[in-house]
Amino acid sequence: MEFDTKLVKVGQQADTRTGDIVPPIHVATTFEQRSQSDLRYFYGRGENPTREALEECLASLEDAPHALAFSSGQAAGATALSLLSPGQRLISSDDVYGGTYSLFSTLGKYGITVEYTDLTDPDALAATLGDDVGMIWVETPTNPLLKVADITALAALARPRGIPVLVDNTFASPALQQPLALGADISLYSTTKFISGHSDVIGGALVHRSDDYQRAFFAYRTAYGNVPGALDCYLLHRGLKTMSLRVERQNRTAERLVAQLLESPKVGAVHYPGLADHPQHAVAARQMSGFGSVVSFEYLGDPQELLKRTELFAVAVSLGSVHSLIECPALMTHRPVPPETRAALGISDRLMRLAVGIEDAGDLAADLRNAL
Incomplete structure (x- = not known):
């Protein structure tokens, strides 16, 4: 299935009972468990069918097995940063969104150091790599100077050391750039932007291929409650169709x-x-x-x-x-x-x-x- 077909079809299967070609919005906060043979749905902070339909579509756009939706791009970023441990360094693009800068400013109290580097120069990254680096955060194109980092080159430097590379792909959107195909480990989106496309919903997403990340991110999201509501997920999924x-x-x-x-x-x-x-x-x-x-x-x-x-x-x-x-x-x-x-x-x-x-x-x- 090609990209534009995925936008319209994935996660949008017709309802088998009614034939609706647009699935209903599931607003329930809790689920009757005696009627579920596999107890797939427990509580809305963890599981929701409308949210899962959006995530299925987002994952498909990068040919990835996993995507998780969040209440904002900031919430998605905070969840990704939960992979870091005290004493580690985060290497980031020097030119980043102001909200990202604010998010990073909170990491010091957890014993995590942020090092801003011109990641348009792979040699600059190579010079600062060490065993204490827990993640490389790449924004490309950057906000607001539109600097472009070579994702493949940066990933090639990080992979031998086992350092995850996260790409904030908000500016390009999956329509123009596929970070996972270029070697990145995690794609981050403020789905508020091109994915929604209508200035009427705030959201975020992480797309990746790691089963371990999926378990960690899902557990973090469930514990901290930074989930988007069903109506937000519906609006985001509707926006995707015309992206x-x-x-x-x-x-x-x-x-x-x-x-x-x-x-x-x-x-x-x-x-x-x-x-x-x-x-x-x-x-x-x-x-x-x-x-x-x-x-x-x-x-x-x-x-x-x-x-x-x-x-x-x-x-x-x-x-x-x-x-x-x-x-x-x-x-x-x-x-x-x-x-x-x-x-x-x-x-x-x-x-x-x-x-x-x-x-x-x-x-x-x-x-x-x-x-x-």
Whole structure:
């Protein structure tokens, strides 16, 4: 079964009793156990049929046996980090989502050290590897500078040491990038973004192939209760059906807007993996089937004035939605990151980020041109 067919069919089998082609939403919190021959369902914090249907589909998209859904991308990340032990180091991409930075800032009290490294350079990873490294956390493309790490090269360094490689694949989505096929051990998603696609549900997911991870993650999720509700799972599964269509449209429009930004006298550097002069363009072309719909650029004016002038681009955080969004990372998504850290990474106070939706490309181009 091909990718786009999986989006529509996996986990969506017709109900054998009624013939419904869309399975019912299971909202029960507890289950009658005398009617179950194998006691598959016990309590909704652990098991839920609607959640399992979503997980079956998510796993299939990367040809993996396992996926678990969570109440948010942060919850999925916290669950993955539960694999770490006191005294271990976590090596992370240096340019990461502000929420990820906040999540990592809590690890010190558990005796876990976070080391930020430019993972676009495999040699930089090789130089810092040691027996105390418990996980490598790769965000690619990164937020907001859109740096691209070579997943295959990083996995080749980690595998001989038995170090798990987690790839935050939120920006690319499984429609454009398949981390497990490239050698990663875990794919992490904020399903709020491209998987939902409609700015109306928050969720997260971990996709992987390890039976041991599955047992550990499921036990952690059940104990801590960071599960998504049945309605959230239904909305996420509904969003999945149109993901390829949305992503294709978003990518085409993003390329048009990038060309326009390059011609504007109000714009400095433009960050987009699809540009031939992007430092990791060749890597992106090799491991992604498209360059994405997130674009960052330096605005040579007052960012807050630019934000006031857009009409079709909503001033809001997030991405991957049918709605086009604009933000200033220093003021919004990356506000938790210390100013000196942002400056060292190249996240200036004038950096702007576009998350392109599915509106008419000409209308979006006109709105951006007028605002600039």
